[in-house]
Amino acid sequence: MxxxxxxxxxxxxxxxxxxxxxxxxxxxxxxxxxxxxxxxxxxxxxxxxxxxxxxxxxxxxxxxxxxxxxxxxxxxxxxxxxxxxxxxxxxxxxxxxxxxxxxxxxxxxxxxxxxxxxxxxxxxRFFSPVATVYHYLHMAENNYREYLKRDRVKVKKYFYVLRPLFACAYIERYKKAPPIQFDILLETAALEPSMQSTVIELLERKKQGYELGEEDRIEPLNRYIERQLEHFRESVSGFDPRExxxxxxxxxxxxxxxxxxxxx
Missing domain, CATH: 3.30.460.10 (Beta Polymerase, domain 2)
Known part of the structure; x- marks a missing residue:
């Protein structure tokens, strides 16, 4: 296990x-x-x-x-x-x-x-794509606003923004409830290779027990997050509401x- x-x-x-x-x-x-x-x-x-x-x-x-x-x-x-x-x-x-x-x-x-x-x-039968995307979108927005907009940020908080955004992308692509494992979501997120490497490096540091304290914010990740937030704000109303x-x-x-x- x-x-x-x-x-x-x-x-x-x-x-x-x-x-x-x-x-x-x-x-x-x-x-x-x-x-x-x-x-x-x-x-x-x-x-x-x-x-x-x-x-x-x-x-x-x-x-x-x-x-x-x-x-x-x-x-x-x-x-x-x-x-x-x-x-x-x-x-x-x-x-x-x-x-x-x-x-x-x-x-x-x-x-x-x-x-x-x-x-x-x-x-x-009860899974609602639109309700679930709203949930994860709000989670990503709140964590991004609270933790990642300063010059110095708590790096581990990137995971608490990226995971819900990846979940939104999974629902958009597959129209079903997303897996919860970060590595599976990462595989389907279609990140650019350099950005994916950055995320994997952060993930390994966290899993190995390194303290991810405050560091300079990672500008490529911030730009990606802002684009994804804007995308799902605009597209969420078009997700299948399901009866x-x-x-x-x-x-x-x-x-x-x-x-x-x-x-x-």
Whole structure:
């Protein structure tokens, strides 16, 4: 499992078991999110463990609103949080890009085979190119404005601008949810050779644990970023909005997924 040692996997699996016992839930999927899943983690990056879980049926029949997120404070670089199944389906209806990233993570700690199989069609049907491009475009714009417009910049922040821009380019080209690994996105970004070499060199420095502090901004990358931002600002409204299935589709899906989690 790339970027995660066997020791860490054992720690995560043990903690997930504790989560299930503590909250009386069943974890259906648990993955790594963030920089380790994206492929540009530093040696001291946190482990961002994200999971989808379901309660027993009586939990969903309470008339009072109940918390549908499980979160824990970060301890020893381990960050755990998860979403309830019903919340996940609500976010799927909105084509939430973070949810799609979880399901495309290359680092999977635990998964329920039947659950993953059942979700293939819904994820394809609810993916919205236009909503996803807006999400990544805003992410790139915000990070660029905040970190990369000064003469001296935090070089590692280039990755937090380039990755969402590459994701936009992937959606534009393939009309489907983008992979989350930076190296795969880079391959499809069609950068000029000299610029691609610059990005690869920065990537290797970061992955090898070098501190990418403040340096002079990289003018060719800044110019590329500004061109791409302008391109997607102009083109995003023309992306396929796709018509979503009727809400009853998700209601039926939720009912089917709860058949295996009845109160004994």
């Amino acid at each position: 790339e970027a995660v040692s066997r020791e860490i996997v054992d720690v995560v699996l043990g903690r997930l078991h504790d989560v299930e016992c503590e909250h009386d839930v069943e974890i259906l999927l648990a993955v790594e999110s963030g920089s380790r899943a994206w492929g540009f983690a530093s040696l001291d990056s946190d482990y961002d463990v994200r999971f989808i879980y379901r309660h027993r049926m009586p939990w969903y029949l309470d008339v009072l609103q109940r918390r549908d997120v499980i979160e824990y404070p970060i301890v020893d670089e381990m960050d755990y949080s998860g979403w309830d199944l019903r919340k996940m389906l609500f976010l799927l209806n909105k084509s939430n890009p973070v949810l799609f990233e979880w399901f495309h993570s290359p680092i999977v700690y635990r998964s329920d085979t039947a659950f993953l199989e059942a979700m293939k069609e819904p994820f394809d 979503k299935p009727e809400p009853e589709y998700l209601n039926r899906l939720f009912a089917e997924m709860m058949t295996g989690r009845q109160e004994a």
